[in-house]
Amino acid sequence: MVLSTRRTIEGLLLRVVDCGLAGSIFVVPLLMGGRHALGQLALTVFAVAAAWAWCLRQCLRDDDNAWRPTAALPLLLLGALLLMVQAVPLPYGLLSKLTPRAAEVLPLWTAAGDNPARLGSWPYVSFTPVATLAALVIFLDYALLFLVAVQRIRRIEDVERLLRWCALTAVIMAALGVLQLLCGNGKFLWFYEHPLSLASGVAKGTFTNRNHFAQFLALGVGPLIWWLQDSMRRSHGTGAKRVRSPGTSISRGELTTYMLGLALGLVLFAGLLSLSRGGILAMFIAATICAAVCYRTASLGGRLLAVLAVSGALIGASLGIFGYERVSTRLESLTSGSLEKIDQSAGRRTIWAATVGAAADFLPLGTGAGSFRKVYPMYTDLFSDERLDSTHAENSYLQELLETGAVGAVLMLAGIGLCVFWCVGGIRSSAPTRYKVCSAAIAGSLAASLAHALVDFVWYVPACMAMATVLAACAQRVWQLSKGGGRRAEGGEMLSGRRHGGPLAPGPWPLAPSRLAWPAVVVSLTFVGGWMIVDRAGPAVAQRYWDEYFVARNVMQLRPATDQNPEIADEEIQRRWIACLENVVRWSPTHVKAHLALAEAHRRLFDALQAASDNQMSLNHIRDAALQSRFPSREALNGWLSRAVGDHWVHLQQCLDHTLKALSLCPLEGRAYVYLAELSFLRGGNDAVRHSYLQQALRVRPYDGAVLQAAASEALLAGDVRGWLDYARRAFRSGPRRQRQIIGELTSVTPAEDLPAVADYVIREFQPDLEGLRLLHAECAKRCPPEQLEPLTRCRVKKAEEEATELGNVEAARVWMEAHLLHGQLGNAADAMRCARMALQRNPSNYDAHYRLALDLLKQESYAEAETHLRWCQQRTPGNRDVENKLREALKGRLDGRCRAALENEKLR
Known part of the structure; x- marks a missing residue:
């Protein structure tokens, strides 16, 4: 009875293990690819549950040799240790040797003595210890999944079951992606609205990034081809029993083969509809490796290639119906071999260069896992003026090097080497073909991941990495089973390094726990797993409120101005945002971005309340008055603020508190130092x-437009005009946001008659690009007549023509039309027509170019050519009265011209 009960419990625990593995493969991808906080929580729960169930099952077993060795275990332990070292406080002496560059970057956190500006000491290797701890949890998830999968796989049938799961989840995701693209509503799964991504435009499935969607499918291509050849082998095997479906001439095996081909x-x-060039290439690599090995091993090679060819034909036919032009355009840029076409804006190359520079400065242990988005702005001005930033390095290898240093890079390369050894060993072994094709499927998928990681951060997507982790475990077990000699290995025997030899350390496996150690492992896993789940649970709840705030902020930025009092509207909005953000930090107290957003919201709320108060002192005036008063205590300062400003001064204190909290979590937040300077x-x-x-602030964000603008304002208040000009120039180069602010400040204090001189000064000192000239022209045109702005207009049209020659066709056509309008304002009819023709040359389908050129041709009495362009417009917009009137004018002019020509000919006769 006891034995029966024990076996029942063991069976239930084994089902829990399988459910944990299945959940990481099937459920996590549906939660925004695991990048959503809820997806990370689900991954942690599945990994911890599977590991805990396996360890508890081991406690109930009688055999002492219940451990399968893995050479990856030391690498996993060292990886976890590295992340722990990055995230725990260290003595200053040791820290200065591990990260000597940190003292230069953070002088206010490392300076000794009684410096009143000193903020304390930074005791961490990581610049983002909270993100590093979160990365540690996810890394432990992967480690637990790998170890559990290695222990769970007893026979080759277990490997084949996991391969079928990987193939099936890829098929489900592909179907979901196509359905969302063809009949979606822009929301993921038709109900979730992501604050930064839409589910329309390209196939994405439940991934916010099309590259990650394509990578997930690429991971499933190898297992799917394996499943296809396995079905063909079973249905066409010698002597195989062919069970036919009722009323059909097709066996069930053949039907399965056809379904797998589809x-x-x-x-x-x-994958093609995702328009991800890297993902398409990854799928091609996975398919090529798997199909090539199947063909070389004579695993129904000819039939398999025929089925693959039919699948390719179906894909071509489908693309002919939907999406061929867009897909072919993306593939042309991929096969062109030109970096300028592949990376048109040089964004990836800029980020890679910044990552390499940063990695060189923090080479030993890196800047901390999860710190990339906070570190790279010190080395490049990319996105320096935008609310969005680059979250990853677009190259998983470089990001690993930056965040974990040389130590992490060595561990990464060692792990890759192990996977390559297992895959190649399984393919080249003397085991039956059944083992080799499994290794081929795994090798293709892992090769796709390694290749795609060169141009994207696919290793930072939990859904993709969870599947890759399971496939890596399968690679090891197939290699071990193939070394075990086929059927003898299928018997479920535990393996040891002594039996197989090779790189697994001969003799007893040194890290294998004894039977008596399993209860201690269960207890330890209970505490560690509980901490992991709690660590991810808070952010999972907070994500909802953060998304709500983010969507509301984006909507507010797009909302047009109303007649409502802006101060009142701003007050109501800021209070609503503060309430939402307070929920975020209540569930996730270490949410750095939420604390910064709260600081900004309290600062704006104070400004709104102050603008509506009786004593409308600006913050600069309040600061100057407080400093000049030299209050003997903080209580005296608080009392003066209450009398002079009102009770709403407490929002300044809350802004300061959230700013200090954000800096204590990440000392690289440049704008937080700006708030701190204002409230010092x-x-x-x-x-x-x-x-x-x-x-x-300038040390950690030397290219940030807001930081540079604050430094410029401070220099101007101090009477340092040269310093103001230097900082203002750098801020101006950061992007349109600061350009608009600087131009607005200069023009708002200038009389209308002096605006042309101000425009000349801005052009001479700031050398604006086309966007800057547009902003300058728009501001000056509000109070200055066009004839006084002719020099500015000529400068703008010259810059427009220069930039148009360097842009792609569609964008170039738009800029050429801008130059056309500017030449028209200057009265240059010939140049205006030239620009319109250039626009049509770059984009023949530009409606505005056809219509504007037709109008110019009518003025020049070129009626025949004008008629051609107007008829083109009429075909695109039938019933347009303006086009029809101009077309009648062109027809009348052409006929009148013929009549005049005929009359003149008659006179000559």
Whole structure:
């Protein structure tokens, strides 16, 4: 009875293990590819549950040799140790040797003595210890999944079952991606609205990034081809029993083969519709490796290639119906071999260069896992003026090097080497073909991941990495089973390094736990797993409120101005945002971006309330008055603020509190130092302290437009005109946001008659690009007549023509039409027509270019050519009265011209 009960419990625990593995493969991808906080929580729950169930099952077993060795275990332990070292406080002496560059980057966090601006000491290797701890949890998830999968796989049938799961989840995701593209509503799964991504435009499935969607499908291509050949082998095997479906002449095995062929075509079709060039290449690599090994091993090679060819034909036919032009355009840029076409804006190359520069400065242990988005702005001005930023390095290898240093890079390469050894060993072994094709499927998928990682951050997508982890475990077990000699290995025997030899360390496996150690492992896993789940649970709840705030902020930025009092509207909005953000930090107290957003919201709320108060002192005036008063205590300062400003001064204190909290979590937040400089008087700081905070901001964000603009304003207040001009120039180069601010400040204090001189000054000192000239022209045109702005107009049209020659066809056509309008304002009819013709040359389908050129031709009495362009417009917009009137004018002019020519001919006769 006891034995029966024990076996029942063992069976239930084994089902829990299988459910954990299945959940990581099937469920996590549906939760925004695991990048959503809820997806990370699900991955942690599945991994911990599977590991806990396996360890508890081991406690109930009688055999002492219940451990399958893996050479990856030391690498996993060292990886976890590295992340722990990055995220825990270290002594200053040791830290200065591990990260000597940190003292230069953070002088206010490492300076000794009684410097009043000193913020303390930074005791971490990581610049983002909270993100590094989160990365540690996810890394432990992968480690647990790998170890559990290795222990769970007893026979080759277990490997084949996992391969079928990987293939099936790829098919499900492909179907979902195609359905969302063809009949979606822009929301993921038709109900979730992501704040930064739409589910329309390209096939994405439940991934916010099309590249990650394509990578997930690429991971399933190898297993799907394996499943296809396995079905063909079973249905066409010698002496195999062919069970036919009732009323048909097709056996069930053949029907399965046909369905798998269609499934493969669907996956490839969805991958092409993602328009991800790297993902398409990854799928091609996976398919090529798997198909080539199947063909070389004579695993129904000819039939398999025929089925693959039919799938390719179906894909071509499907693309002919939908999406061929867009797919072919993307593939042309991929096969062109030109970096300029593949990376048109040089964004990836800019990020890679910044990553290499940063990695060289923090080479030993890196900057901390999850720190890339906070570190790279110190090395490049990319996105320096935008609310969006680059979250990853677009190259998984470089990002690993930056975040984990040389130590992490060595561990990464060792792990890749192990996977290559297992895959190649399984393919080249003397085991039956059944083992080799499994290794081929795994090798193709892992090769796709390694290749795609060169141009994207696919290793940072939990859904993709969870599947890759399971496939890596399968690679090891297939290699071990093939070394075990086929059927003897299928018997479920535990393996040891002594039996197989090779790289697994001969003799007893040193890290294998004894039977008595399993209860201790269960207890340890209970505590560690509980901490992991709790660590991910808070952010999972907070994500909802953060998304709500993010969507509301984006909507507010797009909302047109109304007649409502802007101060009142801003007050209501800021209070609503503060309530939402407070929910975020309540569930996730270490949410850096939420604390910064709260600081900004309280600052704006104070400005709105102050603007509506009786004493409308600006913050600069309040600061100057407080410093000049030299209050003896903080209580005296608080009392003066209550009398002079009102009770709403507490929003300044809350802004300061959230700013200090954000900096204690990540000292690289440049804009937080700007807030700290503005509010330094609340901490008793003087002008020197304020200057120190701004200098610290410039060290960590030397290209940030807001930081540079704050430094420029501070220099101007100090009477340093040369310093203001230097910082203002750098801020101006950061992008349109700061260009608009600087131009607005200069023009708002200038009389209308002096605006042309201000425009000349901006052009001479700031050398604006076309976007800057547009902003300058728009501001000056509000108070200055066009004839006084002719020099500015000529400068703008010259810059427009220069930039149009360097742009792609569609964008170039738009800029050429801008030049056309500007030449028209200047009265240059010939140049206006030339620009319109250039626009048509770059984009023959530009409607505005056809219509504007037709109008110019009518003025020049070129009626025949004008008629051609107007008829083109009429075909595109039938019933347009303006086009019809101009077309009648062109017809009348052409006929009148013929009549006049005929009359003149008659006179000559």
